Amino acid sequence: MLRAGLIGFASTGKTTLFHLMTGARDAPRTKGDVHIGISKVPDARLDALTAMYNPRKRVPATVEFTDAAAPVRSGAQALVDVAGYKNADALVHVVRAFRSVAVAHPSGSIDPARDCRAMEDELILADLGVTERRLERVDRDLKKSRSPELERERDLLHRCRQALEAGTPLRALQLAGEDLKRLRGFQLLSAKPLLVVINLDEADVAGVGASVERAAALTGLTPFLERAATRAVALCATIELEIAQLEPPDAATFLGDLGLAESGLDRVIRASYDLLGYISFFTVGEDECRAWSIARGTHAQAAAGEIHTDIQRGFIRAEVVAYDALIARGSMAACREHGEVRLEGKEYVVQDGDIINFRFAT
Ligand SMILES: Nc1nc2c(ncn2[C@@H]2O[C@H](COP(=O)(O)OP(=O)(O)OP(=O)(O)O)[C@@H](O)[C@H]2O)c(=O)[nH]1
Ligand SMILES: [Mg+2]
Numbered sequence: 001m002l003r004a005g006l007i008g009f010a011s012t013g014k015t016t017l018f019h020l021m022t023g024a025r026d027a028p029r030t031k032g033d034v035h036i037g038i039s040k041v042p043d044a045r046l047d048a049l050t051a052m053y054n055p056r057k058r059v060p061a062t063v064e065f066t067d068a069a070a071p072v073r074s075g076a077q078a079l080v081d082v083a084g085y086k087n088a089d090a091l092v093h094v095v096r097a098f099r100s101v102a103v104a105h106p107s108g109s110i111d112p113a114r115d116c117r118a119m120e121d122e123l124i125l126a127d128l129g130v131t132e133r134r135l136e137r138v139d140r141d142l143k144k145s146r147s148p149e150l151e152r153e154r155d156l157l158h159r160c161r162q163a164l165e166a167g168t169p170l171r172a173l174q175l176a177g178e179d180l181k182r183l184r185g186f187q188l189l190s191a192k193p194l195l196v197v198i199n200l201d202e203a204d205v206a207g208v209g210a211s212v213e214r215a216a217a218l219t220g221l222t223p224f225l226e227r228a229a230t231r232a233v234a235l236c237a238t239i240e241l242e243i244a245q246l247e248p249p250d251a252a253t254f255l256g257d258l259g260l261a262e263s264g265l266d267r268v269i270r271a272s273y274d275l276l277g278y279i280s281f282f283t284v285g286e287d288e289c290r291a292w293s294i295a296r297g298t299h300a301q302a303a304a305g306e307i308h309t310d311i312q313r314g315f316i317r318a319e320v321v322a323y324d325a326l327i328a329r330g331s332m333a334a335c336r337e338h339g340e341v342r343l344e345g346k347e348y349v350v351q352d353g354d355i356i357n358f359r360f361a362t
Contacts (some may be wrong), residue, residue: 323353
């Protein structure tokens with residue numbers, strides 16, 4: 001499951017977006033609280049597979065969202081120790097571009113570019129603190145006993161500190177292999193892929209549509225968004241929330257009137273998947289049709305581990321058929337007849353849309 005933490009200054013629309021994404025309809029959240037909700041990933045392919053198998057259960061992939069009230073003074077520092085942020089795969093920065101005079105802006109004016117830079121500084125500052133503390137600990141440990149792993153960790157921490165001091169978020173560091181894994185282990189906020197959600201004004205939605213370029217130009221965010229590992233989605237959270245409460249045909253009409261092909265929920269989820277390089281594979285049967293999310297490039301055996309560690313451990317083979325082939329042939333049996341069900345080993349790189357039956361020994 002993909003985990004995303006919503007961040008942003010006070011009253012930018014984080015909780016509104018949280019409601020949109022998770023469908024949570026409960027009482028207003030109290031300040032200082034952290035809330036976690038689950039969003040079901042909309043997936044037309046899972047719909048088609050469900051229609052084919054008519055299973056007892058349809059289980060979509062899920063994204064877990066964490067929403068905390070904006071830390072008023074302590075900034076991102078307050079998020080450093082919150083599990084939902086520390087463990088997040090990505091951060092979603094909700095930036096206020098809506099103008100409503102009814103909602104006060106803590107900085108007194110609407111300026112999305114300023115807020116994006118300020119949030120970046122907050123993340124960097126918070127990471128600098130964590131990096132310093134970690135470095136002190138590693139140095140202390142190294143005095144007691146030398147180990148090559150600790151030395152590599154220290155070198156990487158030095159690199160992180162250098163980048164942070166220069167005002168560079170760690171997600172912009174070009175790391176690979178073990179260092180990338182180590183960096184993830186540090187759980188630093190600026191190292192996480194960042195999705196910027198531009199919370200548009202109601203009056204701007206029709207002109208912008210789903211175009212991030214137009215939204216960025218309108219809100220002065222173009223230079224900021226040209227950075228690496230940063231993607232954006234433009235939507236108006238309050239309008240999207242209204243639309244989400246309509247019956248599907250009405251919702252489609254409303255979206256169409258605004259020049260939108262997809263709901264805000266769909267766009268935020270898809271952008272998150274793209275940002276993280278996540279893909280889906282499916283397991284099918286009469287009992288259950290289910291979508292699973294994995295990072296692009298994941299091998300079959302590791303993908304099996306998403307389902308159950310026993311399947312990963314006892315992995316023998318993966319029976320794989322491409323989604324398009326299954327839909328074109330109309331059934332698994334027809335795919336088998338035409339030799340379209342492949343037997344793959346543990347090193348097979350799972351492709352987006354693969355339908356997999358894992359064979360394993362218990
Ligand atoms: N006009 C307008 N108002 C919005 C929009 N999104 C949110 N708001 C309003 O702004 C106020 C704050 O929204 P929230 O979603 O609670 O913001 P938040 O970021 O969770 O705020 P904190 O948790 O207090 O930091 C509410 O009154 C929302 O109705 C929007 O797109 N347009
Ligand atoms: Mg809130």
